[in-house]
Amino acid sequence: MVFDWSAIPGSLPILWQGMIVTLQITLVGVLVGLLLGTLLALFRLSPNRLLSWLSAAYVTVFRSIPLVMVLFWFHLVLVPLVVGLLFPGKRLELRFIAALTAFSLFEASYYAEIIRAGILSVTKGQFNAGLALGMNRREVMRLVVLPQALRRMVPLLLTQAIILFQDSTLVYVINLDDFFRKAYNIGNTVGTLNEMILFAGAVYLVICTLASGCVRQLHRKFTVLPVK
């Protein structure tokens, strides 16, 4: 089979627009996911039974459903439901909002587990030492436990961000034009689908390989000796 790459240079501007959508989803997903994930992890570890149970339920639910189903839910049910209540009778373009919410809330459950494991990896002695110094629970968490936990978690959090970057291709199922969907559509119209799929794959491969290489370097730099 002969490849015809000629469609690619001309379509780079359109592909770049798609890449911006991909990056926006990734960025929002990481930021909101981290924020909400930290909250969920703290709730999970809090002495309050109800909070702990709610957080566990949230994480379990999101982790047992395929991302494709989550996207369907947000796109077809939840986001239209909320928007329908807030702005009755309007037909708004909801795909992008649905994707952002879905990825943020979905990633939060994954970040929550990473952060919880990170916090639990800090030894109990550290926590008690903080209390012995006269800090209250919240101060110990903020000043002693979280800084240590974060250092240990950073590589895992970044790896999860790379996974999110790849998973954002699944907005395909709600017909949102991210980088891959744009490439697919161009390939379909021009008739060089194979080339566009391979090109998109190569772009993801290069970006993700470079990024995971950086994470590995960072991991070496960030590794702290276990505090006994």
Next chain:
Amino acid sequence: MYPSLLIPLVAVSASAAHGFYLSPFTFHLSPLTTLAAFDFSVFLRPSPESALNNLSYLLVGLGWSLLLALASWVVAFVVGSVVGVMRTLPGRILPFIGACYVELFRNVPLLVQLFIWFFVIPDMTPILGDWFKQQVPPIWQEFIAGTACLGLFTAARIAEQVRAGIGSLGPGQLGAGLALGLKGRQVYLLVLLPVAYRILIPTLTSEFLNLIKNTAVASTIGYVELAQRSASMAETTSRVYEAFAAGTLLYAVLNLLVMFFARALERFTALPGFLGGRK
């Protein structure tokens, strides 16, 4: 409707690009009334495949999901073990090949890999590809592409687990095996791998759960698994809540069942002397 993408792509190009899409407004959502009138009888009404009712339609979809997951698991387990072992071998070349495999399959999105297996590779393989596109029934085309994709994708993850598992055994087991006069291959097959697998059961379980969830990606090439069937039931019946609630519930139940069996397997094979092993 979902395009089943059975027809050569050029012919359906325009519709295919936008066909895989359900608009939220096709359902005329009036949120509260829809929510209040949760209608269970819809599951007993005839489905898009009119011989079945909607409930059976979803259950058959679940069956296709599970079938794809099991077939992919076989591929993933075999390839993953081989690649994982390669990465622990002495020398340069084999570990390097293993590392490249893992990097390649980990750094390309699953959806892109699936499209490569479904669209690109049959076009690139001269004779076999033509046979595949012309002679193999569509559902099996999707199944084979899905199995190759999910199997090799999951293999990269299993390879990492296997490598870590063998690594966690330390050099003692290898040395002991060699001292007993076993050959390298025998040490792996008789000593290292059996122990490693038993240690790895919890992580392998979570990989299998991931694999089940990942089968939903095959809906993008028209494979009739659960997510795809939930969506198409939502479209034909206009009962979005019911269709997706049922689909989600079925995934959750499958998840629970797998976890239950994995726990049992774990207890049954636990190694004395390891954390979490038999006392």
